[in-house]
Amino acid sequence: MKKEQFEFNELPYPALARFGLTQEMIEDLPMRVLEEIGQGGYSPVLPVRVTDEKGEVIESRSRFAFIRMESGEVDVVFYPALKSSPLERYDEAQQKQLLDGKAIVADVEMADGRHSKAFVQIDEGTKQVMYVPTPIIASNLKVLSEVMHLGAVEVKGMQNGNLLTVVVDDEPVTVGIDLHNKTGIRFCPGDAQGWREQPKREWDKYTFGCYGCWVMDDEGNLDYVPEEEYTEELWNEQKKSAERNRAVGLHK
Known part of the structure; x- marks a missing residue:
C-alpha cells in the first residue's frame, strides 16, 4: 500500500x-512528530476546542491524521479521546488482553464492509480501538524473525500480544506489536517496563518552539502556551533550554 507524503x-x-x-x-x-504526521501517521493526543450549535465551547483531546482526497487536496481526520473503549464485539478473554495493552488477532469489519482477520489494539491515549490487517503485520514479523533469528514460539508469543526481550550487543532490547508504529512493531532499549513507558519518555515537560511551548503535565497530557502567555516559570525554563542547547552546540 502506497504511503502518502504531505x-x-x-x-x-x-x-x-x-x-x-x-x-x-x-x-x-x-x-520527529512533524515527520511522522507528514508521512500519514497519527499526531500525539492534543487539546481540541470546538463550538457547538448553542455557541458553547467544548474542550476535549484527540489525535489526528492527514488523508489525501480524490481531488488531490489534503484533509484531516480526527480520532477523539473516548471515556472507554468500545469492546462489545470481543469476548471476555479478548477484552482482558486488550485492556492489558496487548494486541490480539480478531475478526473485524473493514472500511469496505468485508470481514477479515486483523491485529487489534487499544490506543492508550484515546482509548480508540485500532486494527491492521494481519498479512501486513505477519509479513513484518517474518522479516523480524529472520533478522533476529527468532524461533516459531517467540514469534507466536508476539502474535499473541506478548513482549519479547532479547540481548543485542550485550544489552537488553524489547520488541512488541504497536499499531501506532509505521511497521506495527516497536523496539525499545531495555526491558518490558521501559517499552511500555517509551512513548511518554519521548516528550520533555517543556517543548519550546518558535511561537510558544508544548507543556506536558504529570499525567502525560499536552497543552500549548503561546509566548505572550508565558509565566515567569516558563520564561525561566526557556532560558535554561536555550543554555542547554548552546552547551550542546559548543561540545559538538
Whole structure:
C-alpha cells in the first residue's frame, strides 16, 4: 500500500484551526512528530476546542491524521479521546488482553464492509480501538524473525500480544506489536517496563518552539502556551533550554 507524503504548504490549517489547533501550534511540534504526521501517521493526543450549535465551547483531546482526497487536496481526520473503549464485539478473554495493552488477532469489519482477520489494539491515549490487517503485520514479523533469528514460539508469543526481550550487543532490547508504529512493531532499549513507558519518555515537560511551548503535565497530557502567555516559570525554563542547547552546540 502506497504511503502518502504531505508537504507543510498543503496541510489543511483552516480545518485544524476550527478545532483550536492553529498553524503556530502545529509548527511548534517536535520535528520527529512533524515527520511522522507528514508521512500519514497519527499526531500525539492534543487539546481540541470546538463550538457547538448553542455557541458553547467544548474542550476535549484527540489525535489526528492527514488523508489525501480524490481531488488531490489534503484533509484531516480526527480520532477523539473516548471515556472507554468500545469492546462489545470481543469476548471476555479478548477484552482482558486488550485492556492489558496487548494486541490480539480478531475478526473485524473493514472500511469496505468485508470481514477479515486483523491485529487489534487499544490506543492508550484515546482509548480508540485500532486494527491492521494481519498479512501486513505477519509479513513484518517474518522479516523480524529472520533478522533476529527468532524461533516459531517467540514469534507466536508476539502474535499473541506478548513482549519479547532479547540481548543485542550485550544489552537488553524489547520488541512488541504497536499499531501506532509505521511497521506495527516497536523496539525499545531495555526491558518490558521501559517499552511500555517509551512513548511518554519521548516528550520533555517543556517543548519550546518558535511561537510558544508544548507543556506536558504529570499525567502525560499536552497543552500549548503561546509566548505572550508565558509565566515567569516558563520564561525561566526557556532560558535554561536555550543554555542547554548552546552547551550542546559548543561540545559538538
